[in-house]
Amino acid sequence: MKAVSYRAYGGPEVLEYGELPKPKVGPDSVLIRVRAAAVNPVDWKAQAGYLDPMLDAVFPVVPGWDVSGVVVALGADTPEFQVGDEVIGYVRKDVLSGGTFAEYVAAPVRTLARKPAGLTFEQAAGLPLAGLTAYQSLKAAGAGEGDTVLVHAAAGGVGTFAVQLARHLGARVIGTASERNHDFLRSLGAEPVVYGEGLAERVRALAPEGVDVVLDLVGGGVVHTSPEVSAEGARLVSIADGDVAALGGRLLWVRPDAEDLTALAHLAEQGVLSVEVAEVFPLEKTADAQRLSAGGHTRGKIVVTVD
Structure with missing residues (x-):
């Protein structure tokens, strides 16, 4: 072959x-x-x-x-x-x-x-991989209706699924991305913010009470901004930074799971996921x-x- x-x-x-x-x-x-x-x-x-x-x-x-x-x-x-x-x-x-x-x-x-x-x-x-990563990250964080979810790297392969899945769960989504991807994120139902210096202030301007869930999908130290943007009792999951444990969060390594993948496939068939x-x-x-x-x-x- x-x-x-x-x-x-x-x-x-x-x-x-x-x-x-x-x-x-x-x-x-x-x-x-x-x-x-x-x-x-x-x-x-x-x-x-x-x-x-x-x-x-x-x-x-x-x-x-x-x-x-x-x-x-x-x-x-x-x-x-x-x-x-x-x-x-x-x-x-x-x-x-x-x-x-x-x-x-x-x-x-x-x-x-x-x-x-x-x-x-x-x-x-x-x-499969990106969708499962987003699905299992949101599940690990216990994200649900009424939550405000901050997604780092929201326009990336995993991030686009995380935004769509969180919105399907009934959450409000704030997503970091470069400015050229902001209209795209809005089309998925997210509120975009530019990453980089001053990020915590920009997120707090949108969510003065803090966010309930933080998904770090990019690494590079962004997980350390979490205490500045999080509400009390916020849940933190990272797929890229082991420092998340010291902040009370979870490092997630996506697992193959036929049941989870079937659920994602059904959501794609229903038009929930693109x-x-x-x-x-x-x-x-x-x-x-x-x-x-x-x-x-x-x-x-x-x-x-x-x-």
């Missing part, structure tokens, strides 16, 4: 496009013919070796955890799916090895849900897709398609 892989840690330059063996299918997995795979920052961070303390790499590594595609073969015990089913998945395994930037990926059924009707394969590929696709690359241009992702200024998802 055609695949993108790397044989040593490094940047986009270590990626190779070529032939690799088709993956074997375990008893609780299915084989997916990949139609699209989304790029996430964790892909190039893992490729650079940042996850080495927690995940072993089995070289050559095919990167990628997000996928949309079609089931073409079944494991010995996979009653959840049939050949021909269109599926999406956050296919994170216990090692870095057989990822989604390939013609085929073997995916445990615990990582999969049915593809939302009405979404293209490109849109659907952008839903998926913003920033740019699409062919599989052989995955390195270029990574470079764009690493730039950090993309609105929505970067997607790789497999012909």
Whole structure:
């Protein structure tokens, strides 16, 4: 099969496009013919070796955890799916090895849900990891109706889902973003503010009593502004800064969860969630897709398609 892989840690330059063996299918997995795979920052961070303390790499590594595609073969015990089913998945395994930037990926059924009707394969590929991160972050924070939620990096891949999900829960949303993305955030139902110096004052101007929930989706120390903008008893969740624990919050690492992913798929089918696709690359241009992702200024998802 055609695949993108790397044989040593490094940047986009270590990626190779070529032939690799088709993956074997375990008893609780299915084989997916990949139609699209989304790029996430964790892909190039893992490729650079940042996850080495927690995940072993089995070289050559095919990167990628997000996928949309079609089931073409079944494991010995996979009653959840049939050949021909269109599926999406956050296919994170216990090692870095057989990822989604390939013609085929073997995916445990615990990582999969049915593809939302009405979404293209490109849109659907952008839903799993980022959508689950937003969904599980809001769940961990106990966000709900009447809350004021501050979302850092609200126009990013995770942030756009967090805004939509929080609004669906009945929360008021304040989102940080560059000025060029403010109209976009307003279209999602958020009240935008510019990040950077003076952020706490700008948030307090919108929410004088403080916010009830803070989601740090960007890192870089923004979590330390939380005491200045939070109401008493506010809940703080970060996906990017371990200092959150010292502030009484939670560091969240998104988990594959078929039930949560199915819930997201249903919300997408109902029109509650839209998926913003920033740019699409062919599989052989995955390195270029990574470079764009690493730039950090993309609105929505970067997607790789497999012909």
